[in-house]
Amino acid sequence: MFASPAFARVLSWAAVFLLPVPLLRAQEKPYFVTYSTDLEEPGNLEIALKGLTASPKDANAFFSPTMELEYGATAWWTTEVYAQGQATDNDSTVFTGFRFENRFRPLPREYFVTPVLYVEYESVSRADKSILEVTGHDGISSFQVNNSQSHPIVEHSLESKLILSSNFKGWNVSENFIAEKNLSNEPWEFGYSLGAARPLTLVASSQRCTFCLQNFDAGAELYGGLGTRYSFGLAQTSQYAGPVFDFRTPAGVTYSFSPQFGLNDNSIGTLWRFKISYEVQQIRDLFKSPSKRNAQ
Amino acid sequence: MKMRMLLVAAAAILYSSSSLLMAEADGKWLARVPDEDKARVNPLAGQAKAAAAGKIIFEENCARCHGVDANGLHNRPSLRSERVRHATDGQLAWMLRNGNPYKGMPPWNSLPEQQRWQVITYLRTLPPAGAAGGKP
Numbered sequence: 253m254f255a256s257p258a259f260a261r262v263l264s265w266a267a268v269f270l271l272p273v274p275l276l277r278a279q280e281k282p283y284f285v286t287y288s289t290d291l292e293e294p295g296n297l298e299i300a301l302k303g304l305t306a307s308p309k310d311a312n313a314f315f316s317p318t319m320e321l322e323y324g325a326t327a328w329w330t331t332e333v334y335a336q337g338q339a340t341d342n343d344s345t346v347f348t349g350f351r352f353e354n355r356f357r358p359l360p361r362e363y364f365v366t367p368v369l370y371v372e373y374e375s376v377s378r379a380d381k382s383i384l385e386v387t388g389h390d391g392i393s394s395f396q397v398n399n400s401q402s403h404p405i406v407e408h409s410l411e412s413k414l415i416l417s418s419n420f421k422g423w424n425v426s427e428n429f430i431a432e433k434n435l436s437n438e439p440w441e442f443g444y445s446l447g448a449a450r451p452l453t454l455v456a457s458s459q460r461c462t463f464c465l466q467n468f469d470a471g472a473e474l475y476g477g478l479g480t481r482y483s484f485g486l487a488q489t490s491q492y493a494g495p496v497f498d499f500r501t502p503a504g505v506t507y508s509f510s511p512q513f514g515l516n517d518n519s520i521g522t523l524w525r526f527k528i529s530y531e532v533q534q535i536r537d538l539f540k541s542p543s544k545r546n547a548q
Numbered sequence: 549m550k551m552r553m554l555l556v557a558a559a560a561i562l563y564s565s566s567s568l569l570m571a572e573a574d575g576k577w578l579a580r581v582p583d584e585d586k587a588r589v590n591p592l593a594g595q596a597k598a599a600a601a602g603k604i605i606f607e608e609n610c611a612r613c614h615g616v617d618a619n620g621l622h623n624r625p626s627l628r629s630e631r632v633r634h635a636t637d638g639q640l641a642w643m644l645r646n647g648n649p650y651k652g653m654p655p656w657n658s659l660p661e662q663q664r665w666q667v668i669t670y671l672r673t674l675p676p677a678g679a680a681g682g683k684p
Contacts, residue, residue: 280658290658295613327649361580361646362657422660454660458600466663502608533612540622 281424282469282498282508284525285385286447288426289368289417291355292324292332295536300529304383308395308520314340316348316381320529328357338381344399349376349406351384355415362419370413370428379403383523385411386477387432388441391490391518408435422454424471439482445475449496460502467500476515490519498527505530573625573651578635581642588638592665593672602670605663609656618674624652628677640668 281288284302292298300320307313316338325331332353339345353372379402381395394402411432418425430443449471457464476491478484494512501507508527514520592598607616613624620626632640644664647655656664 288658291654293654294652324654327647327652327654357649360648360650362655366657419657422662424658451660455662456601456605456666458597458604460604537612537622 280498280506280529281426281447281449282471282496282510283426283445283447283449283473284496284508284510284512284527285383285475285492286426286428286445286473287355287368287370287413287415288424288447289357289366289415291327291357291368292322292330293531293533294324294327295534296324297532297535298322298529299532300527302382302384303526304381304523306395306520306523308392311392311396312341312343314338314381314395316383318382318384328360330355334384336376336380336382338379338399340381340399344403346377346379346399346403348380348382348403349374351376365416365418368415368417370411370415372411372413373408374411375406375408377403378405378407385430385443385445386475386490386492387411387430387443388477388480389483389488390443390477391488392514392520395520409433410435423448423450428475439480441480442478442484443476444478445473447471447473447496462502467502469496469498471496473510473512476519488518489516491515492519492523494523572623575631577643577648577651578631578639581639585642586636586638588636588641590637590641590665590668592662592669593637595669598666598669599673600670601663602666602668605659605667606670609659610667618671619677626677627671628674630677632671633676637665637668637672640671641665644668 280290298320300322302318302320303315305313305315316336318334318336320332320334322330322332332355334351334353335347336349336351337345337347351372351374353370356369358367358369378394378397379399409432411430413431414429416427425448426446428445430445432441432443434441449469452465452468452470454466456466461467472493472495474491474493476486477489479487479489492512492514494510496508496510498506498508506527506529508525508529510525512523512525514522606618610627611618613621614627615621618627626632635643641664643653644656644659644667645661646657647653649655
């Protein structure tokens with residue numbers, strides 16, 4: 253089922269993050285590719301490790317970890333850096349690059365459909381296997397190339413997303429539209445992602461509990477490429493869908509998991525995704541003096 | 549070199565974002581609440597169980613900014629003030645749904661509506677600012 257050596261690596265990464273951390277929980281959605289309009293709380297720093305393992309057809313199994321640091325600069329602006337790499341069986345382990353991302357909430361209140369704007373700069377080698385999003389004609393063929401051939405080619409691109417979310421009777425429904433431009437002379441590439449999720453119960457328990465239903469979310473996501481400016485559409489793109497789950501422990505760590513399935517021949521059969529995250533609450537207050545406390 | 553630039557950028561973000569939060573809360577948001585929202589009734593008002601659940605939600609999500617005792621912290625307002633006590637449940641529900649992002653209060657739309665009502669039920673059990681019984 254799992255690409256076993258790669259899976260062992262996932263477990264060893266996970267073990268580091270399973271150490272108990274005395275922090276509080278984050279309210280976030282279980283999606284892996286789709287963004288909801290929830291921004292990071294101002295003053296909070298989220299540290300997350302995302303992992304993806306898969307065994308593509310006619311290619312070696314791999315594991316791709318991505319480290320994320322996300323900071324709530326204000327209640328309308330979240331800024332984030334990513335560092336990522338991959339390890340491929342019968343091949344090598346490489347650091348594939350970094351991304352710098354910003355999300356902005358342009359409107360001062362919530363609507364039935366609330367927008368958030370996203371801009372990202374990325375400097376990532378062609379050996380990248382993180383599949384943080386799918387755009388253009390991304391497909392299985394790039395996973396069939398050896399690291400020694402793909403890794404030396406570094407792509408610098410700008411990516412923008414329009415993120416829309418609605419919250420309705422406990423459900424969150426989010427839609428993302430992606431436009432990406434490789435800064436060398438390549439056409440605009442497009443992609444999309446859709447997600448829907450809700451907590452298993454909407455009413456919080458009146459007792460402290462670890463395994464009560466309000467701490468679990470479940471849902472699904474669907475995403476894929478939409479071709480380029482010159483060849484817009486679904487032809488020769490890859491498409492994935494799968495259920496998503498997460499569990500927020502009162503100790504502060506959130507675990508997310510999703511098996512995702514390729515919907516056409518140009519996609520990898522199954523992607524196994526994991527995420528472990530925790531939030532350092534109000535890290536900014538550590539820089540403030542206690543005398544500024546405003547007890548009215 | 550790249551590393552140093554990143555560090556300078558990080559420090560600038562940290563600094564500028566904290567100065568954006570310095571303004572004192574002034575209650576101007578109350579004027580933006582539409583009448584129909586203002587008139588909404590808390591379906592869980594006065595229920596002890598809802599207040600107990602609300603206390604846990606408050607401690608997990610609100611206390612780090614408004615203080616464990618809800619008396620305010622670092623320029624973020626007290627939730628035991630005259631202003632909050634006089635606001636209707638509907639006005640508080642509007643504030644929790646929308647937040648006031650340009651003044652540092654995040655929207656709590658990500659919490660299901662029932663949980664937002666549970667927190668409001670809890671806020672109503674708090675004694676007025678300065679009264680005994682709330683301070684740690």
